[in-house]
Amino acid sequence: MPNLLVTQKCVRRCPYCFADSYMAGSQGDFLRWDDFIYVLDFYERSRVPIVSFLGGEPGIHPQVAQMMDYAMMRGFDFRMFTSGILPAATRERIQEVRLRHEKAGRKVTFIVNVNHPDDTPEAQRRIQDEFLAMGGAQASISFNVYRTDFDLDFAFDLIERHGLMPNLRLGLTHPIAKGGEGNVFVPPHDYPAVSARLEKWFPRFAKGRVIPGFDCGFPICMFTDAQLGALTRLQATFHWTCGPIVDIGPDLELWPCFPLSHIRGKTLYDFDSLDEVMKYFVDEVKRQRPEGRGIYPECDGCEHRQRGLCSGGCAAYALGEVGP
Amino acid sequence: MTKATIVRSDRTDRLETVPRESEVVLDFGDGPFDRKAVDACLRAGFQVRTLLAAIEAPDSGNVAGYAGQGAPAVLLLSRPATVEEALRGAAGLARPHLSVEVPLRGDDDLDVLKVLSSLGVRTRIAVAELRSEGDLVLEAMTDALVRMGRRTAVTPFEEVRARRLDEAFEIASLDFVANDHFVDLRGEGEVPGPGAWDGPDVSRKRVPFLRGRHPCAFCEGLLFCHGYLYDEATVDRCRGRFAEMMELLSAQEAPAGDEEAVPPACRDRGREAGPC
Numbered sequence: 001m002p003n004l005l006v007t008q009k010c011v012r013r014c015p016y017c018f019a020d021s022y023m024a025g026s027q028g029d030f031l032r033w034d035d036f037i038y039v040l041d042f043y044e045r046s047r048v049p050i051v052s053f054l055g056g057e058p059g060i061h062p063q064v065a066q067m068m069d070y071a072m073m074r075g076f077d078f079r080m081f082t083s084g085i086l087p088a089a090t091r092e093r094i095q096e097v098r099l100r101h102e103k104a105g106r107k108v109t110f111i112v113n114v115n116h117p118d119d120t121p122e123a124q125r126r127i128q129d130e131f132l133a134m135g136g137a138q139a140s141i142s143f144n145v146y147r148t149d150f151d152l153d154f155a156f157d158l159i160e161r162h163g164l165m166p167n168l169r170l171g172l173t174h175p176i177a178k179g180g181e182g183n184v185f186v187p188p189h190d191y192p193a194v195s196a197r198l199e200k201w202f203p204r205f206a207k208g209r210v211i212p213g214f215d216c217g218f219p220i221c222m223f224t225d226a227q228l229g230a231l232t233r234l235q236a237t238f239h240w241t242c243g244p245i246v247d248i249g250p251d252l253e254l255w256p257c258f259p260l261s262h263i264r265g266k267t268l269y270d271f272d273s274l275d276e277v278m279k280y281f282v283d284e285v286k287r288q289r290p291e292g293r294g295i296y297p298e299c300d301g302c303e304h305r306q307r308g309l310c311s312g313g314c315a316a317y318a319l320g321e322v323g324p
Numbered sequence: 325m326t327k328a329t330i331v332r333s334d335r336t337d338r339l340e341t342v343p344r345e346s347e348v349v350l351d352f353g354d355g356p357f358d359r360k361a362v363d364a365c366l367r368a369g370f371q372v373r374t375l376l377a378a379i380e381a382p383d384s385g386n387v388a389g390y391a392g393q394g395a396p397a398v399l400l401l402s403r404p405a406t407v408e409e410a411l412r413g414a415a416g417l418a419r420p421h422l423s424v425e426v427p428l429r430g431d432d433d434l435d436v437l438k439v440l441s442s443l444g445v446r447t448r449i450a451v452a453e454l455r456s457e458g459d460l461v462l463e464a465m466t467d468a469l470v471r472m473g474r475r476t477a478v479t480p481f482e483e484v485r486a487r488r489l490d491e492a493f494e495i496a497s498l499d500f501v502a503n504d505h506f507v508d509l510r511g512e513g514e515v516p517g518p519g520a521w522d523g524p525d526v527s528r529k530r531v532p533f534l535r536g537r538h539p540c541a542f543c544e545g546l547l548f549c550h551g552y553l554y555d556e557a558t559v560d561r562c563r564g565r566f567a568e569m570m571e572l573l574s575a576q577e578a579p580a581g582d583e584e585a586v587p588p589a590c591r592d593r594g595r596e597a598g599p600c
Contacts, residue, residue, distance in 0.1 A: 033407055033435040033438075033439070034431070034434065034435055034438070037435070037438045037439065037442060037473070038472065040442070040473060041442075041472040041473025041474075042472070042473075044473045044474060045472070045473065063407070063408075066407060066408050066411055069411055070407075070411055070439065070443075073411065073414065073415075073443055074442060074443065074474070
């Protein structure tokens with residue numbers, strides 16, 4: 001499902017942010033109403049059932065609650081990727097809209113991206129906490145791994161304390177292909193260290209019945225068979241293959257995902273349906289990605305890759321001439 | 325054709341000398357709905373065609389009264405509304421007998437119009453907007469006719485779409501200030517004699533424009549406009565709007581893939597033939 005950036009502004013400066021390059025080069029600050037109406041028309045035609053707000057921080061948009069309200073009045077479910085660091089008034093309006101529409105059977109979810117408390121100023125932590133308390137069972141946690149000595153205890157604590165959805169979405173930070181100031185990311189040769197580190201929390205996943213959800217860009221081979229077996233028992237979800245997510249900017253410019261945000265130049269107005277957009281980006285990534293290239297030299301002859309089970313990590317490496 | 329009569333809801337006494345076959349348009353001004361005014365018309369043997377009222381905003385407290393009765397009502401926004409007000413008011417306004425007239429003063433009004441229309445509210449713009457400057461009316465027209473997404477009918481575009489080939493249809497009949505269709509008794513002057521309710525023959529209205537080389541003779545809207553919007557200073561504008569309207573409608577009705585039929589309004593947005 002596509003993500004709609006309602007603003008490119010953010011309240012945080014995460015060192016790993018792979019939206020940074022896009023944010024620096026984009027024109028429009030906030031999604032305008034006429035464009036938002038067009039997006040929902042487009043979704044309706046394409047039978048997209050859910051509107052996903054992304055940023056920057058979507059909560060910065062001065063009319064985020066009204067846009068959320070409008071989307072659900074038109075029959076869409078709603079999801080927001082957020083830091084949760086919003087002014088209290090915005091949070092309360094979002095909550096009011098959410099409760100009203102939940103009564104009418106709409107689904108509202110918040111995916112709250114958290115950094116380790118040591119990397120989060122106290123004031124932001126407090127506000128984020130208040131948001132998570134508000135989100136409760138409709139909120140889940142997302143954590144981006146950008147160094148190998150990461151710590152997840154705090155995430156489990158948050159899930160327990162606020163009664164959040166028992167899911168923990170894990171993302172690997174990737175480089176921005178052909179652009180950007182250079183974000184911090186975990187290089188592929190460190191991936192086994194990431195999986196080894198993650199193993200430390202398998203018991204906590206099991207104990208809390210928290211389901212790990214792996215974002216795209218994790219190659220199968222970074223896990224041992226034993227780790228894969230344990231993750232399977234934890235009901236983990238994986239996205240081993242790379243495909244366009246489709247992000248829509250506040251000015252309706254499109255790109256396949258943030259790491260591939262250099263593939264731009266088209267807007268939503270250039271297409272009649274989401275299927276057309278997806279096909280365009282699949283073809284474009286294929287055209288630009290050197291045949292057979294993955295994040296490791298071994299990807300070339302990899303059976304999993306040949307069978308289409310794994311894309312060989314994030315395409316940003318292959319497209320961006322960023323070495324492992 | 326007997327013209328309809330527009331009368332203030334607090335002056336139904338002025339209907340005394342009005343021909344009984346004239347339908348009544350009751351204007352409540354900026355006041356709330358009052359059943360007594362409708363009953364007075366019905367008791368006097370008139371049929372109530374429409375109620376008119378000015379509301380401050382789509383979420384105005386007066387809306388409920390007009391929504392709760394059964395006669396068609398046109399609610400005119402008396403000041404620029406915000407999208408937020410439109411969202412708050414949409415559920416109350418989404419009734420088949422209610423229609424909200426949105427004056428197009430700026431981009432925000434256009435957003436309000438689209439938001440209401442996409443949430444099931446019947447909307448309208450004043451017929452005279454068709455000769456206004458700027459692109460707002462063109463955008464409103466494109467949105468209403470091309471219908472990229474779900475939209476409720478927008479007057480007068482919907483009527484033109486549905487009835488443009490109907491000889492009896494006149495766009496002026498949608499405009500409460502058109503004296504070919506309405507006798508306006510809202511002022512305090514004398515009630516005119518019964519002859520004032522005799523409307524001109526539709527089939528003869530076009531004739532003066534077809535003589536000589538009048539600009540309206542070459543207008544694609546002549547069949548239903550009959551020169552109603554004609555003004556020497558703005559004739560190019562309304563003529564242009566009607567041409568665009570017909571282009572949009574033909575593109576809508578053209579078989580898929582007919583590139584020639586794609587109107588500039590769609591091409592400008594980078595769209596191909598298809599839903600347009």
